[in-house]
Amino acid sequence: MTAGGDLLPVDVDLPRMRRYRAARLTKGMDRLGLDALLLFGSGAVQYAAGADERASDAGRATHLRTAALYVSGDEQPHLFTPDPEGAPPELDADHRHPPLYLESDQGVALMATAVADLCGSVPSRMAIDDLSGPLFRLAPEVLQGTELIDASRVLGPARIIKSPDELACLKRAQHLNEVAMVDVQEWARPGTRLTELTGCFLRRAFELGATANGIDPIWQVMAESRSKGPYTTTGDVAFPLVTSDRILAEGDVIWVDTGIHYQGYASDFGRTWIASLDPRPNRRQRDQFRRWREVVDATLDQIRPGATGADLTEAARRAAGGSTPWLAHFYLIHGLGTESAEPPMFGTDLGQEHDASVLLEPGMVLVLEPVIWNDGDAGYRSEDTVAVTEDGWIPLSDHPYDPFGR
Amino acid sequence: MRPDSDQALPPVADTSTDRSGDIGGAGVGNSSGWGTAVLEEGDRVAFGRIRAEHHRALFGAMEANGFDALVLGRESSIRYASGARRFWTEGIKPFGPGCVVIGDTGRVHLLSTWDDGVPPEITGEQLYGLTWNGAVLAAELSGIEGLAGARRIGVDAMTPGAARLFSAITPDATLVDASSVLMELRRIKTPDELASIMTALAVAEAALSTALFHLEPGIPARSLTGIVAERMAGLGVTNPDLEARFSLFGPTERSGGTLPSDALVRCEVGTLFAGYQGTITRTWVNAGNGQRPTPANSSRKRLARRWTELFERLLGACGAGGDGRDLLSAYAEAGEPLPPGPVAHGVGLGMEPPLVGGAFPEDAGATTPFEPNMVLFVTGVVSDPDGSTVEAGQCVRITESGPEVLTRHSLGPLFDPVEP
Numbered sequence: 001m002t003a004g005g006d007l008l009p010v011d012v013d014l015p016r017m018r019r020y021r022a023a024r025l026t027k028g029m030d031r032l033g034l035d036a037l038l039l040f041g042s043g044a045v046q047y048a049a050g051a052d053e054r055a056s057d058a059g060r061a062t063h064l065r066t067a068a069l070y071v072s073g074d075e076q077p078h079l080f081t082p083d084p085e086g087a088p089p090e091l092d093a094d095h096r097h098p099p100l101y102l103e104s105d106q107g108v109a110l111m112a113t114a115v116a117d118l119c120g121s122v123p124s125r126m127a128i129d130d131l132s133g134p135l136f137r138l139a140p141e142v143l144q145g146t147e148l149i150d151a152s153r154v155l156g157p158a159r160i161i162k163s164p165d166e167l168a169c170l171k172r173a174q175h176l177n178e179v180a181m182v183d184v185q186e187w188a189r190p191g192t193r194l195t196e197l198t199g200c201f202l203r204r205a206f207e208l209g210a211t212a213n214g215i216d217p218i219w220q221v222m223a224e225s226r227s228k229g230p231y232t233t234t235g236d237v238a239f240p241l242v243t244s245d246r247i248l249a250e251g252d253v254i255w256v257d258t259g260i261h262y263q264g265y266a267s268d269f270g271r272t273w274i275a276s277l278d279p280r281p282n283r284r285q286r287d288q289f290r291r292w293r294e295v296v297d298a299t300l301d302q303i304r305p306g307a308t309g310a311d312l313t314e315a316a317r318r319a320a321g322g323s324t325p326w327l328a329h330f331y332l333i334h335g336l337g338t339e340s341a342e343p344p345m346f347g348t349d350l351g352q353e354h355d356a357s358v359l360l361e362p363g364m365v366l367v368l369e370p371v372i373w374n375d376g377d378a379g380y381r382s383e384d385t386v387a388v389t390e391d392g393w394i395p396l397s398d399h400p401y402d403p404f405g406r
Numbered sequence: 407m408r409p410d411s412d413q414a415l416p417p418v419a420d421t422s423t424d425r426s427g428d429i430g431g432a433g434v435g436n437s438s439g440w441g442t443a444v445l446e447e448g449d450r451v452a453f454g455r456i457r458a459e460h461h462r463a464l465f466g467a468m469e470a471n472g473f474d475a476l477v478l479g480r481e482s483s484i485r486y487a488s489g490a491r492r493f494w495t496e497g498i499k500p501f502g503p504g505c506v507v508i509g510d511t512g513r514v515h516l517l518s519t520w521d522d523g524v525p526p527e528i529t530g531e532q533l534y535g536l537t538w539n540g541a542v543l544a545a546e547l548s549g550i551e552g553l554a555g556a557r558r559i560g561v562d563a564m565t566p567g568a569a570r571l572f573s574a575i576t577p578d579a580t581l582v583d584a585s586s587v588l589m590e591l592r593r594i595k596t597p598d599e600l601a602s603i604m605t606a607l608a609v610a611e612a613a614l615s616t617a618l619f620h621l622e623p624g625i626p627a628r629s630l631t632g633i634v635a636e637r638m639a640g641l642g643v644t645n646p647d648l649e650a651r652f653s654l655f656g657p658t659e660r661s662g663g664t665l666p667s668d669a670l671v672r673c674e675v676g677t678l679f680a681g682y683q684g685t686i687t688r689t690w691v692n693a694g695n696g697q698r699p700t701p702a703n704s705s706r707k708r709l710a711r712r713w714t715e716l717f718e719r720l721l722g723a724c725g726a727g728g729d730g731r732d733l734l735s736a737y738a739e740a741g742e743p744l745p746p747g748p749v750a751h752g753v754g755l756g757m758e759p760p761l762v763g764g765a766f767p768e769d770a771g772a773t774t775p776f777e778p779n780m781v782l783f784v785t786g787v788v789s790d791p792d793g794s795t796v797e798a799g800q801c802v803r804i805t806e807s808g809p810e811v812l813t814r815h816s817l818g819p820l821f822d823p824v825e826p
Binding site for chain 2 (some may be wrong): 018040041042043046054055056057058059060061062063064065082085098100101103104105106107110128129130131132133134135148149150152193195196198199200202203204205206207209210211212213214215216217229230231232234238240241242243245261264310329331332340345348349351
């Protein structure tokens, strides 16, 4: 199933979405000759098991773990969870388990026993995404005879192509994020604390139906030149900085970046605002936006199945007059799914050769985030999200660029 | 420029006997209580002192355990070792080398492309930038003075790929699980850490109070989640320990559910202040009249009395020298079945060991002896056969002279007024 045609389902069919993802994961397991796939990372477990999200801090998620296990030949995941009510309703009773505890020796031994029981024997080849300290220490003993490989080799290829249901979730998440921003932008004016923008945003997003918040919202007041910003290892602009209680002043240029979730899927909202009751970008700021638009348009023009990542980065560089119009430590483009930044990524320090090796396919999601930086003018950065279709792309984001234009 | 500034850490405070009973930084009177504003006369929390104490304890533990270096990937370990103000993201991510500590040089190296949010004792030269390229990461790590020659490297977690990376860049080193050493460092809280926990608790309680004021029949649970986030952010705190949850007990529809009139509502609110956890759980009747108490029916009153009786036993088990098994016994002695979640967990840089409960193996924390200035979140849960449940959790500090309940929020209208 691919994103053929422009119409995404209005009502997401969650069981169908979970079946699609399970099929992609189990296909990847077969390809690599795996007996088992064991996942602990929140984004990976969300993808693999589709349990109801309970967003929490890393410490809590470490001790109250949700984990997923796929056994070769079984299309249903085993879900280990402290929150049995959050299990997908269609999941068979014998695939629902109490949580695993991996921060102690006894817990690790119990986990190994559970995996061997569910696999029928000790798996000889298992993909895993993370080993707790005790698991790392005890693995040679409790997983004796099991070859461990990185789960990213299964997760990466599976997640990169989204079904229409997944695209609909992403579009919904993005829409909720964008609608919440209509209220927030009004408050981005002199005298507002940045943390108040966070409060306004989250209140509105949850009211509208967001199912979780994935990141601490970013409202970074940009220094107008690199030399006035924080020290960076790259010499480039520092972004994103952790939000403080800084109080906005007239004319502050704010780079916004937020990501609430819907049914496990992340949104990615990026815009540049100006703090003012009457925000009026100056000529140079408008010029930055115009050039940003040109880079985005040139990049979008290249998006179709069969194009490579390098086609996109080259088009962006050409439109920027030969310079590299994105941040040195990031990318021109990243994917989006149950993680806020996932493959494909183009323009990273993996280089042109890597970008040239990735062919676009229908169902890929691309977040374009070029940056135009005139040193002295605090730069322009926004993000737009599209999905690759059979004959081009469709937008997943739809938000004005006020006060710079539409 | 940043790489040249090499500031020393502030001196370590004397945290010996004379301050062991205190919560909070020096020079702040009790009347100022817990809040998030600055106080001219002294810091409520002296973060420089927290960093200095952590630095000293960390390098001491490395020497005692024969670690030449530590490579850390867990968020709370990185917070502990670096003292940096970190970007919060939801959930747990697979291990990656986010922080490197070198015993010989006494330096902490941090994965960060910029120095914003990084304490001054970590200089620009001690930062290594974000990369997507394994070869670049390997080169960056190899450039850290003292890592390539390390023989024994402590790690807090691992992935198969990272293990391969380290066998290439540190071929002579053995990677050793340091997670229990790191957790042991965090077990006993200093006065400044206790003050951070108190501040986090005050913010969580404020947010819960605001949400309860808005609790009314038919309100979508998610709206209350948003109200909590808004109140916390208004107090300058934006990182949650858990996204606030208002739910009905038992199997119910979760997403987008509304809270019906007269239902018992389970309220969970948790925040992080400078990384330190403040969490509260309560059970409230959805009576729809703000915070004014309403008379509860007699069966609910009986449930609340059972909770009170259970919790008295739980508190009685929180004495120095006891351990988590005493908490499990308290449930048995009260004749209440153990809840599915933790009966108690450690409170610190987020949720911490000891983890105590029927679903946790004994070595998750049930046998860890209680010592003064450990902080626990203790949960009481009682249920009727019809599913009616009262759950409430209190933050408790262990002291020489018995447990001190740090939580101040009311238990709510189900409960009899507390006699003075």
